[in-house]
Amino acid sequence: xxxxxxxxxxxxxxxxxxxxxxxxxxxxxxxxxxxxxxxxxxxxxxxxxxxxxxxxxxxxxxxxxxxxxxxxxxxxxxxxxxxxxxxxxxxxxxxxxxxxxxxxxxxxxxxxxxxxxxxxxxxxxxxxxxxxxxxxxxxxxxxxxxxxxxxxxxxxxxxxxxxxxxxxxxxxxxxxxxxxxxxxxxxxxxxxxxxxxxxxxxxxxxxxxxxxxxxxxxxxxxxxxxxxxxxxxx
Ligand SMILES: *[C@@H]1O[C@H](CO)[C@@H](O)[C@H](O)[C@H]1NC(C)=O
Ligand SMILES: *[C@@H]1O[C@H](CO)[C@@H](O)[C@H](O)[C@H]1NC(C)=O
Ligand SMILES: *[C@@H]1O[C@H](CO)[C@@H](O)[C@H](O)[C@H]1NC(C)=O
Numbered sequence: 587x588x589x590x591x592x593x594x595x596x597x598x599x600x601x602x603x604x605x606x607x608x609x610x611x612x613x614x615x616x617x618x619x620x621x622x623x624x625x626x627x628x629x630x631x632x633x634x635x636x637x638x639x640x641x642x643x644x645x646x647x648x649x650x651x652x653x654x655x656x657x658x659x660x661x662x663x664x665x666x667x668x669x670x671x672x673x674x675x676x677x678x679x680x681x682x683x684x685x686x687x688x689x690x691x692x693x694x695x696x697x698x699x700x701x702x703x704x705x706x707x708x709x710x711x712x713x714x715x716x717x718x719x720x721x722x723x724x725x726x727x728x729x730x731x732x733x734x735x736x737x738x739x740x741x742x743x744x745x746x747x748x749x750x751x752x753x754x755x756x757x758x759x760x761x762x763x764x765x766x767x768x769x770x771x772x773x774x775x776x777x778x779x780x781x782x783x784x785x786x787x788x789x790x791x792x793x794x795x796x797x798x799x800x801x802x803x804x805x806x807x808x809x810x811x812x813x814x815x816x817x818x819x820x
Contacts, residue, residue: 609713610633610634610635610637610687610708610710610713610715611633611634611715612631612632612633612634612706612708612715612716612717613630613631613632613633613634613717614629614630614631614632614706614717614718614719615630615719618719618720618721618722619719619720619721619722620722620724621696621721621722621723621724622696622723622724622725623696623697623698623723623724623725623750623752623781624695624696625696626692626693626694626695626696627692627693627696627721628690628691628692628693629646629690629691629693629704629706629719629721630690630719631646631688631689631690631691631706631708631717631719632686632687632688632689632690633687633688633689633708634687635687636686636687636688637687638684638685638686638687639659639684639685639687639688639689639708640662640684640685641661641662641710641711642708642709642710643658643659643660643661643707643708643709644657644658644659644660644679644689644706644707644708645657645658645705645706645707645708645709646658646677646689646691646704646705646706646707647704647705647707648670648673648702648703648704649702649703649704649705649718650702650703651670653668654668654669654670655668655669655670656669656670656673656677656691656693656704657669657673657677657678657679657691659679659684659689672697672699672700672778672779673693676693676694676695677691677692677693677694678691678692679691679692680692689706689708691704691706693721696723697723697779697780697781698723698725698752698776698777698779698780698781698782699778699779699780700721700723700780701721701722701723701752701753701780702720702721703718703719703720703721704718704719704720704721705717705718705719706718706719723752723780724752724807725750725751725752725781726750726751726804726807726809726811727748727749727750727751727755727781727782727783727802727811728748728749728750728811729748729811729812729813730746730747730748730757730800730801730802730811730812730813731746731747731748731813732744732745732746732800732813732815733745734815734817735787738789739789740789740791741789741790741791742789742790742791742792742817743787743788743789744759744787744788744789744790744798744800744815744817745785745786745787746759746785746786746787746788746800746802746813747783747784747785748783748784748785748800748802748811749781749782749783749784750781750782750783751781751782751783751784751802751804752780752781752782753782753804753806753807754774754776754782754784754804755782755784755802755803755804756772756784756802756803756804756805757772757784757785757786757800757801757802758800758801758802758803759786759788759798759799759800759801760798760799760800760801761790761793761797761798761799762793762795762797762798762799767788767790767798768786768788769788772784772785772786773785773786784802786800790817792817792819795816796816796817796818796819797814797815797816797817798814798815798817799812799813799814799815800812800813800815
C-alpha cells in the first residue's frame with residue numbers, strides 16, 4: 587500500500603522525469619499529397635513546439651518496405667545504409683529548417699513507384715512520435731500506338747499499346763459505333779519506375795467503315811486518349 591510519503595515521492599519523480607525529457611508532437615498534412623510524375627514535392631513533417639532537431643533521429647519510411655528507409659538522419663548525419671535504392675539521389679531535408687524542428691522531406695522527380703504511405707518518425711532520447719503522409723502520383727501516358735498486324739484467324743489483327751501511366755489505366759477497342767470489341771483484360775506491364783504499359787490485340791472483321799478506335803482511359807485522374815485506325819478493305 588502507498589502511504590502519503592511514497593505518493594509524494596512518486597509524484598516528484600514523475601515531475602522530474604517530465605522536466606528532463608524532451609516532449610513534442612509531430613505534425614503533418616491530413617490530406618494526401620497528389621502530384622504529377624516528374625514533379626518535385628515536399629512531404630511536410632514538423633515538431634510542436636518547434637524545438638531543435640539536434641540529437642534526434644529522423645526516419646522517413648515507405649510503409650511498403652520493411653527494414654529499409656527512404657531517408658534517415660541521426661546525430662546530425664545522413665545515414666545512407668539501407669536506403670531504398672529507388673530513392674537514392676532524390677531525397678533531402680531542408681538544412682536551415684532542422685533547428686526549428688522542421689523535418690519536411692523533399693522528393694524530386696516523382697515516379698509511379700513513389701505512390702504510397704510514408705511515415706515520418708522522430709525520436710529523441712526518451713520520447714518519440716510519428717505521422718503518416720499519403721502520396722498519390724498521376725501520370726498521363728502516351729497516345730495509343732496502333733499497328734495492323736495482318737490477317738489472323740479469319741479477320742484482321744490489330745494491336746494497340748500505350749505506355750507511361752499511373753495509376754494503371756483501362757484499354758478499350760471500339761468499332762465505329764462505339765461498341766466494345768475487347769475480349770478480356772489487356773496485358774499490363776509495370777516498369778522499374780512504377781509506370782504502366784497496357785497492350786491489347788483484337789481480331790476485327792470487315793465493316794462498312796472499317797474504322798476502329800483504341801481508347802486508353804484512367805477514371806481516377808479523368809483522362810482518356812485514343813487513336814483511330816482505318817483498315818483498308820481488300
Ligand atoms: C546533443 O548532444 C550533445 C552531445 O551529447 C550535447 O552536448 C548537446 O547539448 C545536445 N544538444 C541538445 C539540444 O540536447
Ligand atoms: C517557433 O514558433 C514560434 C511560434 O510559431 C515562432 O514565433 C518562432 O519564431 C519559431 N522559432 C523558430 C526558431 O523558428
Ligand atoms: C518546413 O520547411 C519547408 C521548406 O522550407 C517549408 O516549405 C515549410 O513551410 C516549413 N514548415 C514549417 C511548419 O515551418
